[in-house]
Amino acid sequence: MATSSPMVPHLPVVLVLAGHDPTGGAGLVADSEAIAANGGWALTIPTAWTVQNCRDVSEVIPADPDAMRRMALALDDFDIAAIKVGLVASSSTLDAVTDIVRRRPGVPLVLDPVLRAGGGSELSTAELVDGLRERLLPLVDILTPNRQELSRLTLGLEGDDTRRAVELMTLGCQAILVTGTDDPIDRVPRDRVQHTLHAPDLSRQWSWPRLDGQFHGSGCTLAAALAARLGTGESLVAACEQAQAFTWQSLAHGWQPGEAQILPRRLWRLAVMPERVDGVPPS
Amino acid sequence: MATSSPMVPHLPVVLVLAGHDPTGGAGLVADSEAIAANGGWALTIPTAWTVQNCRDVSEVIPADPDAMRRMALALDDFDIAAIKVGLVASSSTLDAVTDIVRRRPGVPLVLDPVLRAGGGSELSTAELVDGLRERLLPLVDILTPNRQELSRLTLGLEGDDTRRAVELMTLGCQAILVTGTDDPIDRVPRDRVQHTLHAPDLSRQWSWPRLDGQFHGSGCTLAAALAARLGTGESLVAACEQAQAFTWQSLAHGWQPGEAQILPRRLWRLAVMPERVDGVPPS
Numbered sequence: 001m002a003t004s005s006p007m008v009p010h011l012p013v014v015l016v017l018a019g020h021d022p023t024g025g026a027g028l029v030a031d032s033e034a035i036a037a038n039g040g041w042a043l044t045i046p047t048a049w050t051v052q053n054c055r056d057v058s059e060v061i062p063a064d065p066d067a068m069r070r071m072a073l074a075l076d077d078f079d080i081a082a083i084k085v086g087l088v089a090s091s092s093t094l095d096a097v098t099d100i101v102r103r104r105p106g107v108p109l110v111l112d113p114v115l116r117a118g119g120g121s122e123l124s125t126a127e128l129v130d131g132l133r134e135r136l137l138p139l140v141d142i143l144t145p146n147r148q149e150l151s152r153l154t155l156g157l158e159g160d161d162t163r164r165a166v167e168l169m170t171l172g173c174q175a176i177l178v179t180g181t182d183d184p185i186d187r188v189p190r191d192r193v194q195h196t197l198h199a200p201d202l203s204r205q206w207s208w209p210r211l212d213g214q215f216h217g218s219g220c221t222l223a224a225a226l227a228a229r230l231g232t233g234e235s236l237v238a239a240c241e242q243a244q245a246f247t248w249q250s251l252a253h254g255w256q257p258g259e260a261q262i263l264p265r266r267l268w269r270l271a272v273m274p275e276r277v278d279g280v281p282p283s
Numbered sequence: 284m285a286t287s288s289p290m291v292p293h294l295p296v297v298l299v300l301a302g303h304d305p306t307g308g309a310g311l312v313a314d315s316e317a318i319a320a321n322g323g324w325a326l327t328i329p330t331a332w333t334v335q336n337c338r339d340v341s342e343v344i345p346a347d348p349d350a351m352r353r354m355a356l357a358l359d360d361f362d363i364a365a366i367k368v369g370l371v372a373s374s375s376t377l378d379a380v381t382d383i384v385r386r387r388p389g390v391p392l393v394l395d396p397v398l399r400a401g402g403g404s405e406l407s408t409a410e411l412v413d414g415l416r417e418r419l420l421p422l423v424d425i426l427t428p429n430r431q432e433l434s435r436l437t438l439g440l441e442g443d444d445t446r447r448a449v450e451l452m453t454l455g456c457q458a459i460l461v462t463g464t465d466d467p468i469d470r471v472p473r474d475r476v477q478h479t480l481h482a483p484d485l486s487r488q489w490s491w492p493r494l495d496g497q498f499h500g501s502g503c504t505l506a507a508a509l510a511a512r513l514g515t516g517e518s519l520v521a522a523c524e525q526a527q528a529f530t531w532q533s534l535a536h537g538w539q540p541g542e543a544q545i546l547p548r549r550l551w552r553l554a555v556m557p558e559r560v561d562g563v564p565p566s
């Protein structure tokens with residue numbers, strides 16, 4: 001007689017389309033961690049490989065779009081509760097991403113528009129920004145740009161963040177959570193970080209204590225946690241709030257392997273040192 | 284004044300060279316999870332992309348070996364406490380793996396010789412087996428084959444597992460943990476699974492309750508947990524025992540998304556449903 005597994009509830013599955021970051025600070029490994037820590041299970045389809053460390057990204061190699069499509073087809077027997085899209089590094093991978101997303105109509109889609117690396121390297125082009133606006137935004141349930149990304153996605157539109165958010169909503173994006181860490185609004189105290197949710201019928205702001213240091217992967221963490229929360233059925237406002245709280249804690253528990261960026265520790269609730277694993281009779 | 288992060292100990296870093304599995308059951312995402320759950324931090328360099336689901340692997344696309352080398356170079360400022368090598372899918376990626384590993388002399392190296400998918404698909408060739416034997420095994424501190432892999436790596440050598448293990452140790456491999464789940468030894472009771480550690484000066488056996496079902500990623504989980512444990516400075520025997528206990532628990536807490544293989548849940552100690560994240564003043 002073999003031993004049966006304890007009953008485990010069905011986990012909400014989040015499909016991640018994102019780049020791979022060898023450091024684990026960002027990209028699909030980070031997304032997977034954030035999703036697991038928020039109660040989900042991640043499937044990951046790489047959109048790009050990168051060469052990077054905790055200072056900057058030195059190379060982005062777009063994935064083969066046809067291989068991405070075949071990976072998605074092979075996953076057809078998974079129920080998908082939410083989708084998270086991160087770095088889209090070429091027009092042909094954007095085609096693959098839109099094809100894959102369109103095969104799952106009605107599934108909440110979170111887009112983290114990764115346009116530039118934390119270290120400053122450009123990861124996008126004007127053509128790609130146009131492609132994101134025209135082909136992907138109409139499918140997006142919630143977009144999570146920082147203020148610079150919001151500005152670039154609205155092609156330098158004059159006015160404030162609200163006006164820019166409204167412009168993106170006219171393109172079909174359902175809601176926008178604008179993060180204010182990197183480029184703070186003048187009237188926000190310097191020891192606070194303010195994030196704002198824009199949606200057609202509501203607007204909501206959150207303010208968090210600003211953390212010291214430069215972080216590697218905070219945007220990925222936020223968007224992936226948000227997708228997992230939406231996948232479990234949380235409301236938009238609750239999911240936005242909990243994803244922010246989760247990200248804040250991951251950053252506050254981050255660790256710094258060298259002199260450069262801090263890596264978020266999304267599994268801070270696990271012990272740092274390996275615990276002894278017990279409970280199995282070993283003979 | 285920004286808020287400082289709480290002090291976090293330096294995490295032992297494990298460099299993973301492995302394939303990517305979109306399901307997250309196996310491959311570098313799984314390795315990263317296992318390493319985090321055992322107190323480490325994973326850096327991941329992909330050796331291959333795969334098309335697969337919980338039934339079988341339908342495609343393996345070897346990574347660009349030069350991109351792998353550049354990824355490794357970019358990570359030079361990380362201290363590496365252990366290395367885990369998984370799927371090596373071509374001779375040129377084997378070259379890259381050996382080059383990368385040789386740049387970190389003295390770092391414990393765990394090799395999980397992935398030669399066949401759980402669903403039965405062949406992932407290796409006679410040429411690759413020869414390459415593993417001649418070029419990678421001399422660098423390996425501990426090898427984690429199942430009994431079929433042990434037989435293939437010894438080119439069908441007559442005799443028992445001990446004789447085969449001794450043959451691999453003459454090639455330079457320091458120790459071998461042979462797993463007995465898939466191809467049990469006749470004298471082991473059918474409700475138990477027996478794993479055996481062979482090393483020049485010791486031999487040790489463990490017996491575990493056999494779990495129902497087919498699992499996707501148990502070998503990756505074991506080898507990655509073992510690397511993390513060695514990276515924290517645990518002794519070989521303690522690390523082998525704890526990695527087995529961890530793997531057993533991950534499998535026992537696994538979940539089954541469809542009718543096919545069960546996915547290990549390496550983060551079973553996190554709540555399944557998302558917990559409310561508190562502790563941050565939100566305004």
